[in-house]
Amino acid sequence: MARSDTWVLRIISLVLLAPLAGCATGSAPGGLDLWVVGGDVQVSPDDASLTDTLIYNDTRRRVEISAAIDETIALQVGLRGSLGLLGSVDVAVTPLQGPGAATIPERDVRRYVYELQTLSDFPSWYPGHTNDAAGSREIYDRLVPYEAPRGGGPIRLRGGQAHYVWIDVHVPPGTPPGTYRGQVQVRRGAAVLQSRDLVLTVAPVALPSEPTLPIVMRCDPTRLLEDVLGWPVATAETTRILPGTAGHTRAQVLMDGLLEELHQHRTTPLLWASFPKYRTTAPDEVEIDWQAYDALVAGWLDGTGFANGVRSPLWPLPMSVAYPDATRNGGPASSAYARIAGAYARNAAAHFREKGWLERALLRPLPPGPPTTGNVQAHRQLVGTLGETAPVVAHLAPGSLRGLGWVDAADAPIDGVTIWAPPAAWLDPAVIRARQARGQQIWFQPDRPPYSPTLHLAGPAADATTLAWTAYRYGLDGVWIEHPLDNGRPLVDAPLLVPGKEYGLPEQMVPTARLKRLRRGAEDVELLRLLEAAGKPGLAQQTAGQVVRWAFADACLENLLSTRPSGWSVDARVVSLARTLLRQELSTSFAAGDAGGASPASYATEWARLMEGTAGIDISARGTRLRDEDGALQASLFAQIDNATGRRLAGTWEVRDLPPGWSGETQSAAEVAPNANTRREIDLVVDGLSYNADGLANFTLALSGGDLLLETQARVAVTSAPLLLEPLRIDGDLSDWPITANNTAGGFQLVRGRAPEGGLAPKLATRAYFCMDDTHLYVSVYCAKRGGERAYWKPDNTIKLDGAVPWGEDLVEIILHPQNTSAGTGELLYTLQVKPSGLLVARQGALTDPPMNESRLWQSGVRVAARETREAWAVELAIPFENLGEAAGRNRIWGVNVTRLDGRRGEYSSWSGARGYCYLPELLGNLLLQR
């Protein structure tokens, strides 16, 4: 076809098809969809176009945002090019004009382009926290500055994909309150394709220039300097940046850019590098050369090194166990090291005092590590040596972790620690007030849900924002982030900034959406503190309590790894709504009139939305265990209430629709405190036992009281092991298994998370079978696959643990409890984990990380075989009774469970219906041995 004909056809298609494209939501002339969401919202390339969001109304073609002075408001401008409009477009913001001649300076409106990244590794908390399967996908996180030569603007539209431009609008100090107007425009060359009015209301309230909640970023620049400048990798402490030295200029510029970027994001960056050189002049005297160090850090400490002139509120004394190096001086316990470290610390403190920096100094002698005896002892020694020079930071739990079930955690009664900054999971709120009353500070390191919101790349958008809310809610003094930069473990500690080198910005850092949402949370804390100052501390606490119902060890049930669901919502609208209410309260507190206020009637509606969105009551049947009492069958149903409301609850448990032959205590009292949970054992008598082909009998557990009526399905998982006359051949082929009644375990349920439609059925079916002879228990597990998929496993001899879950590849686990108690810990359980390769890991006592009970490798004598077909993979085990303890030969009812991990999708399911945690006797199903 001739070229001109091709162009004619294109023009015709534009004319004919453009109106059709215009029928799509939000479409406008030019076949370009445009919408705007706030910075809280999680965006993805698959998003549909939107007409109405919290800040954008498509009918009025208007974006409305509010800000305090010195606050940064983020917008995400979404674009989708439909048929006929591909190619590149620019997104720009026109000058924001306000009252009088006031404008928001252009330098305070910054644009970024999202870069598409692939995420394929997910942690085990992901399904439970997000109710989403852990499958590889493309995400938006990295924000490339719009002016970057590579990866920045203009936006190259790809058909059908949603593109986003992130816009930061900062209201600088001194901005007059009032309404500022401009436009968000989409341009191609000089032509404006689309525009939306942008209305910014600046409230007569200013955020403090120095953050009230320190969010420390410990910046180890070694990898950054290696990546960008090719520097050799050394320890952070000895990586020296020498101002004024040729060859170091670019490094200095890079460090300036790094700290400035973090400072602008309301964090407290601490450069962990370039510790000053020293020499020993006597056994307990050192001479330190401060010149280069002072030249490097002085600007940050006096504020001249930051664009806003605000000095860093904290700075580390430049020493640690690696500097002076303890290993070269006899070890942390040696008197030689104590002398030199003490001398160094005194010299450093004196220098800092002289410079006027000492009141902002802190000393972090040891990096985060497990609570082992050695680590605790090292802390004790170092704090004893150094504790008088500056406040000491210890990344240990301020209270005992044994109370949370961590069997080998060393207790840390260490005197002299000023700042406790443990991982969130180690923090028991009960000790916070007691420690703070003694003048100590409690910080935390962001961890995983449900202990704290996460900064992991897989974390929902709301988590990064909610992190600061969590600190406020619990009255904590700060947040410590150990690795904001790439430290070689990007999957574990996803960096919050990356070098700009690959984007053509060799001296800049490129931020992420997670860093910007962390800033958003820090600004929210300032709003909460302003509300306190306005005489409404109760309201501020109430609001924070709605956003974060519980966290830290408040999320724990029986032990550190048996937990409640996360105590905050992954829906960003919750924190957005809470912020809107804060602004309304502040606007009425500080100025009557229309400066951001709304009528009080609308407050009630929005408050109700916030309460309903976060508060709730959840009941669950954790497990039903059978036992043999003098020849009669008894059952114990373990019921739990999780009360996420602020009210005490009282009601009645009811067990309904019991299977035939079941009777007993069908009603019993229930009571639970606000924001707490409680468990109850309900005893039932079993005169007749019947169950379906999946080994399940279902009934209903209900809680009623006042106007409350909640119901949930409960199950008793029970199957039997019929007696065989001939032993089975263990070869992975299940075709020789006898077809008998009632020896099947099916109907597996997800242990964490929910299926998209809200149910608990995993995507892939699993069935287990049992039988026995005089010497062995036989178990087989049939794991259906998706057609064509290979079983997903690694050819090694290990099974990775992620908390309480074996993780990372396909496997099944058989949990046996011959003693058949319903109380006790995982120490009473035998676990057999099998991969599709046939690798078996057998343990006596369930193993978790960290360990919640004693566990040891078990010489089980088990024979195992595995086989894979197109439809499924299967394992077959023969377990000798003689290696299962005395109870195995005596009891005819055992506790048992079978779990399966679908490694690709991260779906961890079990037969008994256990939720969240599987390694407790009360959470098992029941096996009847037909002896």
Next chain:
Amino acid sequence: MATGNNAAAFRVGLVADESAAARLIAAVLGCDGLQLAAQAGMPRKNAAGEVPWIDDARVLLTREDIDALLIATAPGLTVELLAQAAAQRTPVWCLPPAGRTFAELTESIGLIRAARIVGRIASWWDLVAEHFDWALRRTDHFRVWAAELYISSPASQPASWQADRGRAGGGVLLHDCYDLLEAAIAILGVPESVHAATGWTRRGDASGAAAEDLALGILRFESGALLGLRATRGVPPYAAQLVQHGPDYSIRATAERLAIVDAQGAVRESRLLPSAWLGQELERFGQLVRGGETTGEATATQERHVAMAAVLEAMYLSARTGQPESPQSFYEVQKWPDPTPGFFE
């Protein structure tokens, strides 16, 4: 100038707004033991003749001829004057509410206690407690099952501080319900939860700056009792009463009278309540000052007002959030010691 006959009279400065000036002046002048030495806060024409009138309440406190300060004005100014009195270690008396919020009140009381001065917040309950006690003990087994508090007051003047939420801290709920609600709280204790709604019948205020003139509330107590509250301004007829219902009879209280009412609604017995309660209040203050009592009864009264502040702020919070709220939470947030059982007795 009328002065007290008691040779031991001490000199008081009075800060009162226009609405309170007349009755306060009359109460002071009728009080043996108190001598009105200076006054401020009211328009000059409402001031007592021949007593020095100061146009700035803050300046009044700096006068050397003042032994104690009496305050009857907007809570916002009351808080400021309480702090000033504590700083100067001047005994101080005020009408409730002595703060717009729980935080303001507890801070003021904290300053008073730290200064070890007599700081008394007037309490109608202290005057009438023995009469309520009589009513509650008519039978051995009387228990309040349910109570109703009904307040209907004249509308506040639009230009006055009572109509300005910023200066007043609240409207009909905070100010007009105070005395009878204090009596109810004194009898029933701090409620476990409160659920409230507030509104504006007159101005439909959009800015949120006006004090509310309509309030409804439900208070739940640990004993199982419920109290229903209805308060309005500017909706005649005007009345104020607290009715407490028990198994055999009800107790109906107004500002003037206490009545025992039977199941048919007939009044079986009644008592007049003290009418000149302000004068008696001030005399009691005088006794406390002379005796230097900074603890004991003085502290107990302060704690009851703290409890009132917690209840009222919980009601305002509930009206904002639409959810039941717990007064107890304010003690936790402000780290104020919990009310100990029995201090109402």
